[in-house]
Amino acid sequence: MVSLRVYILTRVLLTIPMVFILLSLVFFVMRILPGDPVIAIVGMKASPEHIERLRHELGLDKPLWRQYIDYIAMIMRGDLGRSMIWGKRPVSTEIWDRFPATLELTICAFTVSVLIGLVTGVFASTKPGTKADVGLRLFSIVAYSLFIPLLGMLLQFTLGVKLKLLPVAGRKSPLVQIDRITGLYLLDSLLTLNLVGFVDALRYLLLPSITLGVVLSGVYTRLVRSSMLEVLREDFIRALRARGIPEGQILLRHALKNAFIPVLTMMGLQFSLLLAGAILTETTFSWPGMGTFLLERIEYRDYTTVQGTIVFYALLVAMVSLIVDIIYAYIDPRIRY
Amino acid sequence: MRLIDPLARAIRRYWRVKRVDLALTLTGAIIVAWIIAMAALAPVVAPYDPYVSVDDVLLPPSREHLMGTDNLGRDVFSRILYGSRTVMAVVLASTMLSMGVGTLVGLVSGYFGGLVDRVLSLVMDSIYAFPGLILAIAVAAMLGPGVSNTVVSISIVYIPTYFRMIRGQVLSVKSQLYVEAATALGAPHKVIMLKYILPNVIPVLPVVFSMNVADAVLTEAGLSFLGLGVPAPTPDWGFDLRNGQRNLLAGYWWGSTFPGFMIVLLAVGFSLLGEGLNELISPERR
Amino acid sequence: MPPLLDVRGLRVYYMLGDEAVKAVDGVSLKVEKGEVLGLVGESGSGKSTLGLAIVRLVPHPGRILEGSVLFKGRDLLKLPEQELSKVRGGEIGMVFQDPLTSLDPLMRVGEQLVETIMAHSQLTKEEAKEKAVKYLELVGISAERFYDYPHQFSGGMRQRAMIAMAISTSPSLLIADEPTTALDVIVQSQIMELFQSLREKLGLSVILITHDISVAMEVADKIAVMYAGHLVECAPSETLYDSPLHPYTQGLLKAVPNIELKDMKLVYIPGTPPDLANPPPGCRFHPRCPRAMDVCRREEPPEVEVGETTVKCHLYR
Amino acid sequence: YQARKAPAEKEVIVIGTTDRVTDLDPASAYDFFTWEVLSNIAEGFFKYEPMTLELKPALAESYEVQEGGKVWVLKLRKGLKFRDGTELTAEVVKWSIERVARIEGDPAWFVLDFVDKVEVVDKYTVKIVLQQPVAFFKAVLAVPTYFPISPKSYPADEISPDNTAGGIGPYYIERFVRDVELVLKANPNYYGEKPRTKTIIIKFYKDATALRLALEGGEIDVAWRTLNPSDIKDLAKNPDFTVVEGQGAYIRYIVLNGNIEPFNNKLVRQALAAALDRKKITEGVFLGTVSPLYSLVPAGMWSHIDAFKEKYGEGPNYELAKKLLAQAGYSETNKLKVELWYTPAHYGTTEADVAAAIKESWEKTGMIEVEIKSAEWSTYLELTRKKGLPITLYGWYPDYIDPDNFLYPFLHTDSNRWLGKPYSDPEMDKLLEEAQVAPDKATRTRLYEQVQRKLAEDAPIIPFLQGKLYVVCKKNVKGIVIDPYMLLRYWLIYKE
Amino acid sequence: MELLRVENLVKYFPLEKSFLERLLTRSRRYVRAVDGVSFSIERGEVFTLAGETGCGKTTTGRLILRLIDPTSGRIVFDGEDITDLRGEELRRIRRKMQPVFQDPYASLNPRMKVGEAVKHPLEIHGIAYGSEAKQIAMEFLEKVGLTPAEKFYSLYPRDLSGGQRQRVAIARAIVTKPMFIVADEAVSMIDVSLKASILELLMQLKREMGLTYLFITHELAVAKYISTRIAVMYLGKIVELGPAHRVFESPLHPYTKALMAAVPVPNPRRRKEKVKLKGEVPTAPVDIPPGCRFHPRCPYATEECRREEPQLAEAEPEHLVACHKAMEL
Numbered sequence A: 001m002v003s004l005r006v007y008i009l010t011r012v013l014l015t016i017p018m019v020f021i022l023l024s025l026v027f028f029v030m031r032i033l034p035g036d037p038v039i040a041i042v043g044m045k046a047s048p049e050h051i052e053r054l055r056h057e058l059g060l061d062k063p064l065w066r067q068y069i070d071y072i073a074m075i076m077r078g079d080l081g082r083s084m085i086w087g088k089r090p091v092s093t094e095i096w097d098r099f100p101a102t103l104e105l106t107i108c109a110f111t112v113s114v115l116i117g118l119v120t121g122v123f124a125s126t127k128p129g130t131k132a133d134v135g136l137r138l139f140s141i142v143a144y145s146l147f148i149p150l151l152g153m154l155l156q157f158t159l160g161v162k163l164k165l166l167p168v169a170g171r172k173s174p175l176v177q178i179d180r181i182t183g184l185y186l187l188d189s190l191l192t193l194n195l196v197g198f199v200d201a202l203r204y205l206l207l208p209s210i211t212l213g214v215v216l217s218g219v220y221t222r223l224v225r226s227s228m229l230e231v232l233r234e235d236f237i238r239a240l241r242a243r244g245i246p247e248g249q250i251l252l253r254h255a256l257k258n259a260f261i262p263v264l265t266m267m268g269l270q271f272s273l274l275l276a277g278a279i280l281t282e283t284t285f286s287w288p289g290m291g292t293f294l295l296e297r298i299e300y301r302d303y304t305t306v307q308g309t310i311v312f313y314a315l316l317v318a319m320v321s322l323i324v325d326i327i328y329a330y331i332d333p334r335i336r337y
Numbered sequence B: 001m002r003l004i005d006p007l008a009r010a011i012r013r014y015w016r017v018k019r020v021d022l023a024l025t026l027t028g029a030i031i032v033a034w035i036i037a038m039a040a041l042a043p044v045v046a047p048y049d050p051y052v053s054v055d056d057v058l059l060p061p062s063r064e065h066l067m068g069t070d071n072l073g074r075d076v077f078s079r080i081l082y083g084s085r086t087v088m089a090v091v092l093a094s095t096m097l098s099m100g101v102g103t104l105v106g107l108v109s110g111y112f113g114g115l116v117d118r119v120l121s122l123v124m125d126s127i128y129a130f131p132g133l134i135l136a137i138a139v140a141a142m143l144g145p146g147v148s149n150t151v152v153s154i155s156i157v158y159i160p161t162y163f164r165m166i167r168g169q170v171l172s173v174k175s176q177l178y179v180e181a182a183t184a185l186g187a188p189h190k191v192i193m194l195k196y197i198l199p200n201v202i203p204v205l206p207v208v209f210s211m212n213v214a215d216a217v218l219t220e221a222g223l224s225f226l227g228l229g230v231p232a233p234t235p236d237w238g239f240d241l242r243n244g245q246r247n248l249l250a251g252y253w254w255g256s257t258f259p260g261f262m263i264v265l266l267a268v269g270f271s272l273l274g275e276g277l278n279e280l281i282s283p284e285r286r
Numbered sequence C: 001m002p003p004l005l006d007v008r009g010l011r012v013y014y015m016l017g018d019e020a021v022k023a024v025d026g027v028s029l030k031v032e033k034g035e036v037l038g039l040v041g042e043s044g045s046g047k048s049t050l051g052l053a054i055v056r057l058v059p060h061p062g063r064i065l066e067g068s069v070l071f072k073g074r075d076l077l078k079l080p081e082q083e084l085s086k087v088r089g090g091e092i093g094m095v096f097q098d099p100l101t102s103l104d105p106l107m108r109v110g111e112q113l114v115e116t117i118m119a120h121s122q123l124t125k126e127e128a129k130e131k132a133v134k135y136l137e138l139v140g141i142s143a144e145r146f147y148d149y150p151h152q153f154s155g156g157m158r159q160r161a162m163i164a165m166a167i168s169t170s171p172s173l174l175i176a177d178e179p180t181t182a183l184d185v186i187v188q189s190q191i192m193e194l195f196q197s198l199r200e201k202l203g204l205s206v207i208l209i210t211h212d213i214s215v216a217m218e219v220a221d222k223i224a225v226m227y228a229g230h231l232v233e234c235a236p237s238e239t240l241y242d243s244p245l246h247p248y249t250q251g252l253l254k255a256v257p258n259i260e261l262k263d264m265k266l267v268y269i270p271g272t273p274p275d276l277a278n279p280p281p282g283c284r285f286h287p288r289c290p291r292a293m294d295v296c297r298r299e300e301p302p303e304v305e306v307g308e309t310t311v312k313c314h315l316y317r
Numbered sequence D: 001y002q003a004r005k006a007p008a009e010k011e012v013i014v015i016g017t018t019d020r021v022t023d024l025d026p027a028s029a030y031d032f033f034t035w036e037v038l039s040n041i042a043e044g045f046f047k048y049e050p051m052t053l054e055l056k057p058a059l060a061e062s063y064e065v066q067e068g069g070k071v072w073v074l075k076l077r078k079g080l081k082f083r084d085g086t087e088l089t090a091e092v093v094k095w096s097i098e099r100v101a102r103i104e105g106d107p108a109w110f111v112l113d114f115v116d117k118v119e120v121v122d123k124y125t126v127k128i129v130l131q132q133p134v135a136f137f138k139a140v141l142a143v144p145t146y147f148p149i150s151p152k153s154y155p156a157d158e159i160s161p162d163n164t165a166g167g168i169g170p171y172y173i174e175r176f177v178r179d180v181e182l183v184l185k186a187n188p189n190y191y192g193e194k195p196r197t198k199t200i201i202i203k204f205y206k207d208a209t210a211l212r213l214a215l216e217g218g219e220i221d222v223a224w225r226t227l228n229p230s231d232i233k234d235l236a237k238n239p240d241f242t243v244v245e246g247q248g249a250y251i252r253y254i255v256l257n258g259n260i261e262p263f264n265n266k267l268v269r270q271a272l273a274a275a276l277d278r279k280k281i282t283e284g285v286f287l288g289t290v291s292p293l294y295s296l297v298p299a300g301m302w303s304h305i306d307a308f309k310e311k312y313g314e315g316p317n318y319e320l321a322k323k324l325l326a327q328a329g330y331s332e333t334n335k336l337k338v339e340l341w342y343t344p345a346h347y348g349t350t351e352a353d354v355a356a357a358i359k360e361s362w363e364k365t366g367m368i369e370v371e372i373k374s375a376e377w378s379t380y381l382e383l384t385r386k387k388g389l390p391i392t393l394y395g396w397y398p399d400y401i402d403p404d405n406f407l408y409p410f411l412h413t414d415s416n417r418w419l420g421k422p423y424s425d426p427e428m429d430k431l432l433e434e435a436q437v438a439p440d441k442a443t444r445t446r447l448y449e450q451v452q453r454k455l456a457e458d459a460p461i462i463p464f465l466q467g468k469l470y471v472v473c474k475k476n477v478k479g480i481v482i483d484p485y486m487l488l489r490y491w492l493i494y495k496e
Numbered sequence E: 001m002e003l004l005r006v007e008n009l010v011k012y013f014p015l016e017k018s019f020l021e022r023l024l025t026r027s028r029r030y031v032r033a034v035d036g037v038s039f040s041i042e043r044g045e046v047f048t049l050a051g052e053t054g055c056g057k058t059t060t061g062r063l064i065l066r067l068i069d070p071t072s073g074r075i076v077f078d079g080e081d082i083t084d085l086r087g088e089e090l091r092r093i094r095r096k097m098q099p100v101f102q103d104p105y106a107s108l109n110p111r112m113k114v115g116e117a118v119k120h121p122l123e124i125h126g127i128a129y130g131s132e133a134k135q136i137a138m139e140f141l142e143k144v145g146l147t148p149a150e151k152f153y154s155l156y157p158r159d160l161s162g163g164q165r166q167r168v169a170i171a172r173a174i175v176t177k178p179m180f181i182v183a184d185e186a187v188s189m190i191d192v193s194l195k196a197s198i199l200e201l202l203m204q205l206k207r208e209m210g211l212t213y214l215f216i217t218h219e220l221a222v223a224k225y226i227s228t229r230i231a232v233m234y235l236g237k238i239v240e241l242g243p244a245h246r247v248f249e250s251p252l253h254p255y256t257k258a259l260m261a262a263v264p265v266p267n268p269r270r271r272k273e274k275v276k277l278k279g280e281v282p283t284a285p286v287d288i289p290p291g292c293r294f295h296p297r298c299p300y301a302t303e304e305c306r307r308e309e310p311q312l313a314e315a316e317p318e319h320l321v322a323c324h325k326a327m328e329l
């Protein structure tokens, strides 16, 4: 029986190969296939000598294995390098600029989806086979299949353009100022006691997070429902009933907690779904986050930035699954690592 | 008769116990079948050539153009019909590819175990944990647009799904007594894999497959929507949605709404099928 | 004095669409105060269903179609849910077969015990905890294991904990469904001893459900034998052992291996138990019965009293 | 809690765009929008008078051209100060120009290709010595790359991408959040005419749809580049908005790679030029928000002639195309098979439709079969450059406003490597070189007309459209000026 | 004549899960499932291994069948050391020894027809193919009482009852005419009323085909009916071994005594005095107590038992026991 600390350490170490694998994949695929950041940025008018010089500066004239080793060495030092285009800004700065937007969006969407999922899932599981249950099952299937851009467009069109209820694009209105502390506008405006900013940021957040949240909620509805049903069929629930424990207590204190374990596991995996969905949401809502950024940089073959972003994504996913596992280990006493 | 009879019996049994699931499955199957028929019959049914302009641009739906015309004067209805071919071709090809590779590798990896299995699992888990669409975007952008490239990028995303599923199943089947019995009989590895493990693993595939196809439909649409999928002017729902979206706010809703609706419909069809099958296949509780 | 528990004509079916699994089909049964009733029968004969039906806990497709369950004079089948849940766990305790899956894996054993006690009394948390520790010690678990999780207990300890929970509310009847089937023989005998001592200390009535007639013979005062949803014979243990009346009981006793006997001959009952969705007409045992008559194929046998024995067989009409 | 007071409505104008700021550094910026921002927060020695293409003095009070155009002497205005308090002197100018050369950013060629050295004559006089006389150097000097900046605020040999210091201009940057917003405030120390609006906020959007929604949602006052054609048409009908239209100097063209079969055959190139249906693109894809173009030199630029129209008619001239194809040996049964490449994102989402329209118009001859292919921008460029793609679609924004910039980079043997060297002709080279140094405009006009006629004859490049620029703004927004300079002048905009 | 001999058989299962965990934790720990077991089986006998859950009975069986590799020790079968056989040679041996498992639901491939399941071994070993194999398979189906064989041949396992499935498993085991059968809890999951019929079938086949059985069970009452010799295991070791009637009549080891005494008897008048044992067998034998591994539960344990591990030794002819105090009790 290994202690929790050792387990966490193991998990942290395990993320290394994962990041490494993805990084290598992206590194080689990107370089083997045509497309060159130097040409992409100066392409139209520069002379071949100029291009060669730039390639040299960026180290792109070295043999591939050399570039790879250099890059890995750099990553090991915790440095993501600098962008290869435009301002050659440090990749970490670029990410730091955009990530809070994505984080804010994903957190809100996540909250929306989990709330919808829990409520509908628990409701459906207490009434299996009824019309309401079938309806919610249908909802979960349709919700997940709603193509994010389509749903986004419909919401923009109805709530934004026709009814003028909510703003449709961007993170805040131009005239409102929010001082950056964390880059999460909601949090920052609260920290600076800026109520106007908070309300404004919230209004801008609503449509994108509802779009993303609703689409992902289908997964949770289904999952919560099925794992609740699973748990409700278990012997210990019957045993609790046989002991005369009130039904509400059984449902909330025992069944939900047990059903939450598979849901939790799923949340870790779902996080990557959330990130993927965020790309489409960001594109639809002009959200200045990581997704739109990555798309832009892929087009320009900004090797370091794309690699850095992928590494960052991988670390993020790994970290979230680590957190999930730790919570998991806390909730479930059977996990003794 | 030999086939129909058990089928009818199965349906009757399910009708008794799992009415809802059966209804879901059938609805899904009908939607999917309908779109497949659309794809198959597109050349016969489509009133116009989907590639060329046949009328004025941006005409609203009318008797001549059931779903109006797009910004190049092409018939949207015809493009929807032909678009189903693109989606079906790309999505089925890529999921089949993932299924083939994932199943094979998962089977071998899970059966033999050892270092290769560890490494493969690590690689597959890494890909699996990574956001699928982002991976597809990265690969598709690097490979460049094109049908086969799209197929490859989508399939890479889903190989781990099959790998993990199959490997997990193989591990559980491998520990079953009947596999041990087969080993004790002296059956060679190949025979054990093909006669004892594979047949017991395969039943999960249809469920995973249709769930996965539903997902792939959305991924394909996402890629096309971002301009990384099948290149124009091939009719493609995701692309047409994007294309039509440009004119949506000007009131030309038909150019994007129809393709968008079709994407959702197809994804729903496959999800219903998958969800229903999943419930039908899962053993009845006693 | 009326019996503590009086089950009359109970019928419980599992509804699978338009098919019904007739798991308990017209069973009547009495349990006196302080008595241990052994309910035996082979797998699938409807023992658990009967046990659950007494407290109206038959799982989903199952339905109690008719009959009554008179407990201390009240019909449990007609009690409103609220009051019933006072009876469950309060006046009737239950212990199930698989002690691991019968405990909430995410909650400390002690807390589960406290929860049970608090659900049936006005005690504060502290008082409940004190009482919980007392009961844990009563079943032979030391107080320091109070904060352990179920998975940290061995099989026998889990079963002891389940028993502690069942008796912590001072019930007058305990229904134990295969409490030792998942356990080794040595542990089984320890648990059985625990039952015996508790019964002496607390004056409990017990319904012991088991597929192993040997276990029932060791502890029960009275034994009821079920076959395919019917209660075929019910008699005091010794009477049943000495002169089983129903052909099934007779066959069963001969088929049970006995470590004490020198005579090395086992006899088995030919055929297999029927499918309860389509049970044979008449007596459900007739296809396997060596003494089957014509009437057995046609008519369901009545319950006949022969001395202390109640038997459901045409032979004794 | 404290509510942050927003500036009064009237003093603020919010402009939305789908463009992005790359590097806020003259030594590195080389794109439309960053140049626009730079032109509003900094100035060069000359600047274009609105609505004319006249260059009038800005930071330079006056100038003198010596040694037959080889030496330029600039006299600076006195007493101008940067935001950080540094005074604008000859030293600063020299430092700024040399910094561009030293950093060798993308636009460094504006300096490196022309300038030999920069000398300080006195505190307010700078001498720029060219490698050789250049007829259009004044236009070059007007580009943002030459904008003086303060040595105190910019690192000497490093690009400073997020630098908000700027130069001396009507506005300064108050706040810049990349990809989100850029807030400009009127520069109180500006020497020239005061800006009409105190605060300009630029909001960045990801796509045209979002931009339009933001306009309609009232979040922005002005929607600038680039709305969808259909939205422009649609918004024009809306009484709440004004659509300002202006001729742009932005052009699009088809490159036929003469190194590749069958495009080494002039007849084939001519046939493709003849069969092109420009209307299909301008009216069909762009709904009339662009105009057809018949020369590489855009209409409105001096020396422009409709060379392709003269030669092939307005088009599509299928009769002529068929004839030419028949001469080249093709027929209905032996079709000309060509591969047409486009890049899906770089030129906007309409690009696929452009390709589709071209394909359709060529295939109407019945003798051509077009296969459409596409590649991501950087791949596209690299393939064009290295492999030489058969037919590609490109677009061009001028670097400086002179016909040379629309002809030399495409047609001169030494400078069209980036297009995969599709064309090389000694006679053409000679004409272009002559025109570059010819001192007077009349001679240059004559030479450029010759070049354009030859271009139409040889048809290595087929221009097909010229962009128009549209600004859609709220009814009460006035002062929007769009001219061939194209960059929006924020200081002229105001709200009624 | 001896058919099988195992010498000092040991099987440890490593406890760690992942290789990283192995890197991180210093001591490697093992489940000592089988910890030095020796015995031999004569031709034609029914040798029973008994003991509580987790004592290593199944593992011993699997080791003998060479389904897993022993950590150490030797297995001699039919005069041949089969401990290290691989590939073809191992397959040759497999023809001669076959298992019958506990769970008739799990030991048959659900996607293989009954007939095929029985026919398949013939094809694997190249004994017969096609219709000839089918003929033989039918013959064996009849032999195990599945008549009419025609009908059963094309059924799937799910269409059969538990007893019938176990018959199929037995048919599959004997179709290659082996000489040795390892029956691991072969009747534990069969209904009481049918148990005897399967036992009878096994005995009948033994007579007809001259089989030798290793019979693994935790049900002592069942063991008593068929065994010629019996070995009782505790935490991976044999604690007592001898002729069945001797062990049942006068067990020597305290554990065996407790085990025998705990077996319930279907006689309400025979409520026996039981030997009281503390605790249970640990579910996973990892931390095995020093000295006699039974001493923490033994009512008679002394200082010696805590220190020194007793060896299996002959207490009376043919009857071996591993207890320091076997003689005194």
Ligand SMILES: Nc1ncnc2c1ncn2[C@@H]1O[C@H](COP(=O)(O)OP(=O)(O)OP(=O)(O)O)[C@@H](O)[C@H]1O
Pocket (backbone or CB within 6 Å): B285, B286, C014, C021, C023, C041, C042, C043, C044, C045, C046, C047, C048, C049, C050, C059, C060, C061, C062, C211, C276
């Ligand atoms: N939830 C259920 N749905 C359908 N049928 C059920 C269900 N539960 C039990 N049955 C059926 O009812 C019959 C009686 O089951 P029950 O569990 O009462 O038997 P049992 O005597 O307790 O058997 P065991 O010894 O296996 O526990 C069996 O045929 C069983 O298959």
Ligand SMILES: Nc1ncnc2c1ncn2[C@@H]1O[C@H](COP(=O)(O)OP(=O)(O)OP(=O)(O)O)[C@@H](O)[C@H]1O
Pocket (backbone or CB within 6 Å): E013, E014, E031, E032, E033, E051, E052, E053, E054, E055, E056, E057, E058, E059, E060, E218, E283, E284, E285
């Ligand atoms: N493959 C394995 N990996 C790890 N541990 C194992 C493995 N197989 C068995 N064990 C462990 O070895 C010990 C002995 O197991 P085994 O199955 O041989 O016992 P058994 O006597 O057959 O018990 P039962 O009566 O429950 O069948 C157990 O603690 C078990 O958990």
Ligand SMILES: [Mg+2]
Pocket (backbone or CB within 6 Å): C047, C048, C049, C177, C178
């Ligand atoms: Mg039961």
Ligand SMILES: [Mg+2]
Pocket (backbone or CB within 6 Å): E057, E058, E059
């Ligand atoms: Mg075992």
